[in-house]
Amino acid sequence: MQGKEPETIVWNRRMTLEEICDPNNRHPLSSYGFSESLTKDCEAMSIRLKKGDVAIIPAHNIHAVIGFSGFRRCSYMAFFHFIKDGSNGFSKMIFRT
Secondary structure (H helix, E strand, O other): OOOOOOEEEEEEEOOOOHHOOOOOOOOOOOOOOOOOOOOOOOOOOEEEEEOEEEEEEEOOOOOOOOOOOOOOOOOOEEEEEEEEEEOOOOOEEEEEE
16 A cells, blocks of 8 residues: 555564464564553554654553564564653653654
């Protein structure tokens, strides 16, 4: 689809490395190793970003693999980092397209 925005998938389910590496996986851009939910009672979250956008996501103990549409496996990492504020215990994950 021409002009389609990149889509970042944050998948709220712990997966094995075998599942992630399987090219037939229904959710090949899944994230891996959530210690806690990003959004309570939400199975998955899709965030649509345009080039240059910045997304700020509340995060707790998250190890995520971020991928763009068109990549078959979890081999592509967006630029992201964690911000931890010790004063209130809040942390967030920031990434850019």
